[in-house]
Amino acid sequence: MSAVLTPLPSDGRDESADRPQTGDVPTRLHASALSEVWLGDSARLTEAVGDLGANLIVTSPPYALGVDYGQTSYADDQPYAEYLRWVHRWAATLLDVAAPDGRACINIPLDSNKGGKRAIYADYLRIFQEVGWTYQTSIVWNEQNISRRTAWGSWMSPSAPFVTAPVEMIAVFYKDTFRRPSRGGRRGDITRDEFLAWTLGTWTFAGANPRRVGHPAPFPEELPRRLIKLYSYPEDLVLDPFVGSGTTLIAAMRLGRRSVGVEINPQFCDLTVRNVTAANASLEAVS
């Protein structure tokens, strides 16, 4: 069953602003045979695309960690309670634009240490289930990033030691039904070895380099590549509502899935379009 959308408050929006802001209904910037890029607020995606019927959602939202996403269209330093209300809104929108057997894979940290220890992953599990998604499983992504280990609390003393898990999580949900039998002779494209390895829920591979990608918080292509092969069929529709530099769209194209990406920052939209166009050209050169 679809969740009821909470109306977006209009008071936060500046009607005269000449740049996209939270609350703007997305508009389509780019379309090719396999991918589309939309500019605007993914919480209002339903108003732009109606019943999209996304088979798989793969995304990494902003984490309220104060990341500079380049402009005022989205402020990543809002109070945590407001941030969670915002998550509630777009989680409900995603349910509306998913197919009845659609799945959602959401990449978030286990904990957040900004402004005190927060169980951000636990909050996401609660919110997604509150809006109507059903929980399926969790995957632990071990980025092997120990450089984050800067706060020890009380050094070598039980007085107040801090324990930090340098991992991110991927929460997997589904809409109405998890089972998706193959129809019309379609088959998945995951290999035996990939299936055996990836159904063990601890994944170890390095993160992406923000400077090389030109985006402050990209994930590596390996992350959407695994999720897409594990949870979708070729030709399915993959959605990333926080597409950033376009990593999910590129992984989807290379695997023969259709894809839609939404992004609120026009510079990142342009970056995605450039990346998608380049990936398309190299795919055409190979075929």
Ligand SMILES: C[S@@+](CC[C@H](N)C(=O)[O-])C[C@H]1O[C@@H](n2cnc3c(N)ncnc32)[C@H](O)[C@@H]1O
């Ligand atoms: C963690 S980044 C995603 C990075 C992406 N996975 C990649 O590999 O490049 C989150 C993105 O969400 C965008 N964003 C923030 N608020 C948004 C909104 N309301 N609608 C759509 N995109 C939004 C930010 O500009 C940022 O690019």
